[in-house]
Amino acid sequence: NIIKEKYFPYLRLHLQVIQFFFKPIVEFFNEFRGHVITVAPNLAFSNKSKAFIQSLNVHFLQKIFHFEGKINRFIFGHFFK
Structure with missing residues (x-):
C-alpha cells in the first residue's frame, strides 16, 4: 500500500x-x-480497396x-514487483 501511494502520482502522470x-x-x-468509408463510394473505390x-x-x-499495453505492463511491473 505504501508503494502504491509512493508511485501513484507517477502512474497518474504516465x-x-x-x-x-x-x-x-x-x-x-x-x-x-x-472519412474513407464515406468518401470511398464517391471515389469509386472497389470494395476490396475499401x-x-x-x-x-x-x-x-x-x-x-498493443504498445500502450506494453508501456503499462512495464510501468506496473517496474513499480509493483
Whole structure:
C-alpha cells in the first residue's frame, strides 16, 4: 500500500501522458476511417480497396493499443514487483 501511494502520482502522470499522445492519434484514425468509408463510394473505390484501407486502420489502432499495453505492463511491473 505504501508503494502504491509512493508511485501513484507517477502512474497518474504516465496515464495522462499516454492519453495525451494516443488520444489525437486514435481520434485521427477514427475520423480517417469514417472519412474513407464515406468518401470511398464517391471515389469509386472497389470494395476490396475499401476493405484494405479499413483493415489498415484497424491494424494501426491495434498496434497503438498493443504498445500502450506494453508501456503499462512495464510501468506496473517496474513499480509493483
